[in-house]
Amino acid sequence: MAVSCPTKECMPESEIYEDVKDYYGRVLKSTSDLKSNACLTPATPVAPAVRRVLEEVHPEVTRRYYGCGMVVPECLEGCRVLDLGCGAGRDCYMLSQLVGDRGLVTGIDMTEEQLDVARKYVGYHTKKFGYKKPNTEFVQGYIEALQEAGLKGSFYDIIISNCVVNLSPNKKHVLKEAHHVLKDGGELYFSDIYCSHRLPAEIRTHKVLWGECLGGALWWEDLLRLAEEVGFCTPRLVAASTVTVGNKELQSLLRDYKFVSATFRLFKIPRNVSNESCRVIYDGNVTGHEDFLKFDAYHTFRKNEVVTVDGELASILKMSRFAEEFTFQDHAENKTGSCCVMPKAVSWNPFELELPQGGSADASAGGCCGAQPSCCP
Numbered sequence: 001m002a003v004s005c006p007t008k009e010c011m012p013e014s015e016i017y018e019d020v021k022d023y024y025g026r027v028l029k030s031t032s033d034l035k036s037n038a039c040l041t042p043a044t045p046v047a048p049a050v051r052r053v054l055e056e057v058h059p060e061v062t063r064r065y066y067g068c069g070m071v072v073p074e075c076l077e078g079c080r081v082l083d084l085g086c087g088a089g090r091d092c093y094m095l096s097q098l099v100g101d102r103g104l105v106t107g108i109d110m111t112e113e114q115l116d117v118a119r120k121y122v123g124y125h126t127k128k129f130g131y132k133k134p135n136t137e138f139v140q141g142y143i144e145a146l147q148e149a150g151l152k153g154s155f156y157d158i159i160i161s162n163c164v165v166n167l168s169p170n171k172k173h174v175l176k177e178a179h180h181v182l183k184d185g186g187e188l189y190f191s192d193i194y195c196s197h198r199l200p201a202e203i204r205t206h207k208v209l210w211g212e213c214l215g216g217a218l219w220w221e222d223l224l225r226l227a228e229e230v231g232f233c234t235p236r237l238v239a240a241s242t243v244t245v246g247n248k249e250l251q252s253l254l255r256d257y258k259f260v261s262a263t264f265r266l267f268k269i270p271r272n273v274s275n276e277s278c279r280v281i282y283d284g285n286v287t288g289h290e291d292f293l294k295f296d297a298y299h300t301f302r303k304n305e306v307v308t309v310d311g312e313l314a315s316i317l318k319m320s321r322f323a324e325e326f327t328f329q330d331h332a333e334n335k336t337g338s339c340c341v342m343p344k345a346v347s348w349n350p351f352e353l354e355l356p357q358g359g360s361a362d363a364s365a366g367g368c369c370g371a372q373p374s375c376c377p
Contacts, residue, residue, distance in 0.1 A: 064088035069191025085164025089118030161190035240350035
């Protein structure tokens with residue numbers, strides 16, 4: 001199916017779409033063809049359970065994978081998931097095992113060569129995973145024009161994206177379309193490359209730097225601004241790791257600009273929802289996270305521990321797919337004398353979490369909410 005350029009505003013940038021299609025459809029045949037390390041930098045370590053499901057994906061699909069992080073949100077059973085810029089389908093087939101036969105994974109990509117590989121193995125993975133019918137589907141289209149590609153509004157529980165938003169010349173349209181197709185309480189969970197400052201035109205228009213996920217990198221503060229304009233809650237940083245370019249010629253063009261691979265989660269919560277802080281208790285029933293649930297870089301909920309959360313996080317937990325995984329109580333209900341963890345001020349700047357020399361970091365290692373436990377007053 002032929003797909004037109006998504007919006008009139010994007011027409012002057014149509015050359016970018018063709019360049020990206022050519023780069024990922026014909027120039028790159030495997031990860032060894034990449035000229036930098038940007039699309040090889042995982043923001044978070046790969047958990048053993050995820051590694052096992054990745055091993056079930058067909059080798060040809062895995063060879064055509066170009067991503068900067070690991071996009072595996074929790075609590076996936078039975079969910080409808082959309083993968084923006086799915087490429088050859090590696091993440092789709094990984095997630096299809098985690099949503100189960102009652103779930104659905106849809107992949108959308110503008111590059112026909114990549115989709116040909118993804119569609120080739122639908123039957124293979126359906127049989128391998130023991131499903132009676134496929135729970136994956138692939139659509140050709142632009143991530144800035146999900147409605148034009150035929151995707152339903154308020155349909156998906158979760159949207160993922162792995163090192164693709166930076167390739168779009170109109171990132172606000174990507175977020176706007178994602179917001180439209182998500183259900184209320186739905187989540188955009190994605191990894192991407194971010195820059196320490198806004199990039200100048202000579203970097204943003206460099207074809208190789210754009211194709212290598214560097215030229216189109218968003219200044220992290222612009223993500224927070226665009227998310228608010230579209231209607232998402234504050235982007236919550238999950239993890240970040242330093243990006244090393246690994247190419248002297250490209251590094252000289254980039255001068256002193258610094259980059260990180262970061263994973264954020266954005267939730268679609270109606271604006272009229274009550275935004276009051278409360279106490280929550282994680283019940284420990286999310287598969288693979290029975291002892292604790294790391295929600296973002298500053299909030300790790302431990303089973304049966306009473307935690308005070310701010311109004312926005314309380315609304316997210318109550319409205320999203322996580323609602324059944326927590327017990328909620330107002331401050332007056334805590335009569336047990338249980339110890340709880342109080343909220344602390346946080347920064348969503350991924351450069352404040354990064355470690356030198358390509359390390360990765362999060363802020364939750366010191367205890368729930370990144371703070372030492374303290375008893376409730």
